[in-house]
Amino acid sequence: MTTPRIDIPMDKLVELCKRWKIVELSLFGSVLRVDFTPESDVDVMIVLADDVTISSFDDWLAIRDELSELFDHRKIDLVERKRIINPFMRHSILTTRKAIYAA
Numbered sequence: 001m002t003t004p005r006i007d008i009p010m011d012k013l014v015e016l017c018k019r020w021k022i023v024e025l026s027l028f029g030s031v032l033r034v035d036f037t038p039e040s041d042v043d044v045m046i047v048l049a050d051d052v053t054i055s056s057f058d059d060w061l062a063i064r065d066e067l068s069e070l071f072d073h074r075k076i077d078l079v080e081r082k083r084i085i086n087p088f089m090r091h092s093i094l095t096t097r098k099a100i101y102a103a
Contacts, residue, residue, distance in 0.1 A: 002032040002098055009070055017068050017101050021049040025096035041075035
């Protein structure tokens with residue numbers, strides 16, 4: 001497995017995931033590759049608990065902003081696993097991701 005090229009404050013990440021009922025959080029994209037730079041964003045995929053739906057755009061932005069604070073204030077590209085409709089993108093993400101939190 002590829003190691004993320006960024007420091008991850010796991011205690012704060014676990015707290016965030018529990019608060020938002022995120023049961024899995026994975027990284028994918030350049031954060032796992034040698035082409036990750038100080039300007040790179042961080043690609044994040046989440047899986048929410050079965051009884052949770054993020055219906056408010058404000059909540060979605062709040063999760064994204066909290067993740068940005070944890071990851072050195074980098075831009076976060078946030079996707080929810082069940083909402084990845086494009087089969088090629090879904091396959092690419094699911095075969096290259098690295099889970100960093102699982103409840």
